[in-house]
Amino acid sequence: MKEDISNADFVDIVNIVKLQYGYDFTGYAQASLKRRIVRFMSYAGIATAFELKYLLVNDTDFFNRLVQYITVNVTEMFRDPLFYQTLRTQVLPKLAAYPNIKIWHAGCSTGEEVFSMAILLHEAGLLGRTKIYATDLNPMNLEKANMGILPLDNMKDYVYNYIQSGGLGDFSNYYTARYDNVLIKKELRKHITFFQHNLVTDTVFNEFQLICCRNVFIYFNRELQNHVLQLFYDSLSPRGYLAMGIKETMRFASIHEKFETIHPAHKIYRRKG
Amino acid sequence: MKNKKYDIITIGGSAGSIAVLSRILDELPDYVQTPVVIVLHRLRNVQSEMGRLLSSKRRIIEPEDKEAVKARNIYLAPQNYHLMLEADKTFMLDYSELVNYSRPSIDMTFSSVAEVYGSSALAILLSGANKDGAKGMRDIIAAGGTGIVQDPATAAFVAMPLAALEISKGIHALPVEDIIKFIINEP
Numbered sequence: 001m002k003e004d005i006s007n008a009d010f011v012d013i014v015n016i017v018k019l020q021y022g023y024d025f026t027g028y029a030q031a032s033l034k035r036r037i038v039r040f041m042s043y044a045g046i047a048t049a050f051e052l053k054y055l056l057v058n059d060t061d062f063f064n065r066l067v068q069y070i071t072v073n074v075t076e077m078f079r080d081p082l083f084y085q086t087l088r089t090q091v092l093p094k095l096a097a098y099p100n101i102k103i104w105h106a107g108c109s110t111g112e113e114v115f116s117m118a119i120l121l122h123e124a125g126l127l128g129r130t131k132i133y134a135t136d137l138n139p140m141n142l143e144k145a146n147m148g149i150l151p152l153d154n155m156k157d158y159v160y161n162y163i164q165s166g167g168l169g170d171f172s173n174y175y176t177a178r179y180d181n182v183l184i185k186k187e188l189r190k191h192i193t194f195f196q197h198n199l200v201t202d203t204v205f206n207e208f209q210l211i212c213c214r215n216v217f218i219y220f221n222r223e224l225q226n227h228v229l230q231l232f233y234d235s236l237s238p239r240g241y242l243a244m245g246i247k248e249t250m251r252f253a254s255i256h257e258k259f260e261t262i263h264p265a266h267k268i269y270r271r272k273g
Numbered sequence: 274m275k276n277k278k279y280d281i282i283t284i285g286g287s288a289g290s291i292a293v294l295s296r297i298l299d300e301l302p303d304y305v306q307t308p309v310v311i312v313l314h315r316l317r318n319v320q321s322e323m324g325r326l327l328s329s330k331r332r333i334i335e336p337e338d339k340e341a342v343k344a345r346n347i348y349l350a351p352q353n354y355h356l357m358l359e360a361d362k363t364f365m366l367d368y369s370e371l372v373n374y375s376r377p378s379i380d381m382t383f384s385s386v387a388e389v390y391g392s393s394a395l396a397i398l399l400s401g402a403n404k405d406g407a408k409g410m411r412d413i414i415a416a417g418g419t420g421i422v423q424d425p426a427t428a429a430f431v432a433m434p435l436a437a438l439e440i441s442k443g444i445h446a447l448p449v450e451d452i453i454k455f456i457i458n459e460p
Contacts, residue, residue, distance in 0.1 A: 029359065030359060030360065031357045031358065031365045031367075031385055031388075032357060032365060032367045032369070035357075035381075072367070072368060072369045074369055074370055079353070080353075082320070215368045217338065218338045218354075218365065218366045218367060218368065222339060225339075245338075245366075245368070247335070247336075247351050247354060247366050248338050248366075249337045249338060249339070252339055
């Protein structure tokens with residue numbers, strides 16, 4: 001039998017989470033969120049939607065486990081290497097004109113793409129005058145990201161991605177390997193600040209020349225996508241850049257008229273004026 | 274009035290499936306309007322010409338997030354994403370954990386198609402060396418949809434069709450030419 005919850009239960013669960021804990025998932029894309037809630041139930045040994053609701057109402061730790069599990073925390077360094085190559089060749093040279101560069105990674109997960117950006121900036125000679133703000137809604141992700149520790153096993157893929165992205169250096173110079181893990185060099189990380197920010201409920205907190213928000217929009221419905229695009233528009237300096245995931249698009253949102261397209265395949269946009 | 278029976282055809286394949294899939298797509302007559310959603314196990318983070326490789330006749334589309342499913346179109350799950358459908362028949366991409374060591378996973382797409390299309394879905398599972406697709410096929414059948422696997426006797430790798438046959442009843446096991454006939458005659 002296929003484990004499942006009814007749509008009414010799904011709505012109940014989302015409402016409990018919103019009212020009791022302030023995490024608003026109402027604008028999330030339903031197919032994926034529902035699947036993840038059902039997966040969490042089987043992982044946590046919960047048989048019925050009633051039991052899930054009961055535990056959510058009565059047990060904060062249980063709620064924390066649910067959030068950790070249902071938010072997607074998958075990421076990799078230099079994901080879509082050719083996107084990073086475009087950043088190198090078309091965006092960073094433009095950012096170089098600013099005396100101080102501010103970048104926002106929204107939905108940074110455990111930091112892999114943020115570290116990739118720091119490497120890019122370092123190789124372009126810009127890291128010293130850049131501040132990267134990296135945010136996520138999941139505090140556990142931020143804790144991990146802050147430590148800068150990644151599994152050694154993943155490095156083989158990452159070095160391949162790095163080279164594909166036009167990497168100029170020796171990738172292994174950017175970390176120290178110890179046992180089964182690597183530690184990303186402090187010199188890269190000291191320009192990054194990780195903190196919690198919820199794209200649904202939190203607002204503008206600074207002005208940026210570049211916002212990276214990749215593979216976050218896919219989890220939102222169109223309404224919420226509009227809302228977050230507006231937030232990014234308001235957070236960009238005039239002519240600031242926005243990078244989305246390569247399969248994400250702003251063409252369904254009316255606000256797309258306020259952006260010009262810099263690279264249609266790699267989904268790099270620029271705020272008009 | 275053809276093609277009334279199925280509102281969607283979804284096809285999954287892995288090792289040994291490309292040639293079979295190309296043949297199916299190339300022999301698909303023009304009058305078949307049913308949208309086709311294909312999930313193949315593919316390499317990540319490499320440039321791919323898969324869309325062009327699969328068919329010389331029809332254009333293959335890698336859908337973007339929130340794109341609506343349209344008649345006549347042939348869609349291919351993009352590399353490094355799971356491909357799902359929403360109740361309003363738009364695509365949803367998902368970048369979550371690998372399923373059956375795969376992203377895209379055939380199970381994810383089949384299950385999602387089963388949920389949205391129910392009895393009007395036709396799912397076809399081709400050659401492959403792992404078990405991805407079997408659970409999704411089970412969901413298709415449970416929702417009243419139709420399931421076909423490539424006859425293991427004709428498949429380059431049998432694990433995938435066998436795994437589906439093992440856990441569900443009522444799946445048709447057909448050689449390629451019969452799969453094509455099934456699509457053409459039955460839709």
